[in-house]
Amino acid sequence: xxxxxFVCTGNLCRSPMAAAILRARLxxxxxxxxxxxxxxxxxxxxxLPASPPAMKVxxxxxxxxxxxxxxxxxxxxxxxxxxxxxxxxSHVEALRLAFPDLADRIYLLADMVDGSYGVEDPYGRPIxxxxxxxxxxxxxxxxxxxxxxxxxERQGASGSTCVRRGGRS
Numbered sequence: 001x002x003x004x005x006f007v008c009t010g011n012l013c014r015s016p017m018a019a020a021i022l023r024a025r026l027x028x029x030x031x032x033x034x035x036x037x038x039x040x041x042x043x044x045x046x047x048l049p050a051s052p053p054a055m056k057v058x059x060x061x062x063x064x065x066x067x068x069x070x071x072x073x074x075x076x077x078x079x080x081x082x083x084x085x086x087x088x089x090s091h092v093e094a095l096r097l098a099f100p101d102l103a104d105r106i107y108l109l110a111d112m113v114d115g116s117y118g119v120e121d122p123y124g125r126p127i128x129x130x131x132x133x134x135x136x137x138x139x140x141x142x143x144x145x146x147x148x149x150x151x152x153e154r155q156g157a158s159g160s161t162c163v164r165r166g167g168r169s
Contacts, residue, residue: 001034002152005081006109007091011041011070013054013123014087017134018109020063021141022148032149038081040073042094047071051123057130061138078102083152085109088118105155109137112144112151 004022008015019039026035048070049055055065071077078084078099084106086092096103110117119136122129141148 001036002156003036003038003081003083004148004152005077005084006037006039006087007042007073007084007095008039008087008119009042009091009121010044010048010123011039011072012044012048012051013130014119014121014133014137015039015041016050016065016068017054017058017063018085018087018137018141020058020065021137024063025141025145038077039068040071040077042073042091044070044072053122053127053130057127057134061134073098075099078105081105082156083107083148085112085148087121089116090118107151109140109144112147113140114143
């Protein structure tokens with residue numbers, strides 16, 4: 001099984017939105033095999049629901065976030081992931097500083113398509129900002145899909161340094 005972890009600040013908007021979009025995209029590509037797509041936040045607490053505007057915007061597009069609960073990034077989550085995608089350059093930098101031995105699996109989501117810019121944090125902003133972020137995430141994941149999958153498959157095939165364990169991811 002391949003694992004992809006999306007990371008943002010609070011794990012309330014961007015990363016769960018991106019995870020839902022990629023899960024749906026992978027479901028349309030059954031020949032890819034088994035995948036687990038999850039999310040976490042650099043500065044969050046455990047167990048918070050996705051923000052209500054994020055849930056609303058994603059529901060409008062056919063994605064479900066009502067079962068999402070926030071969780072902080074841990075070494076274990078990063079070790080278990082074949083690919084870690086941060087929403088902003090500062091997320092990627094923080095992850096690489098915290099886990100320098102795992103830096104080879106940490107990328108910026110925008111690097112999958114067309115640049116090294118961050119995905120705007122919609123938290124606390126008007127719903128139109130959430131819609132713009134959802135549009136951007138859908139575009140980035142669709143356009144970057146082959147690269148995302150290829151990087152995760154390559155990292156998994158290279159025999160990552162971690163030992164795969166059972167349990168929560």
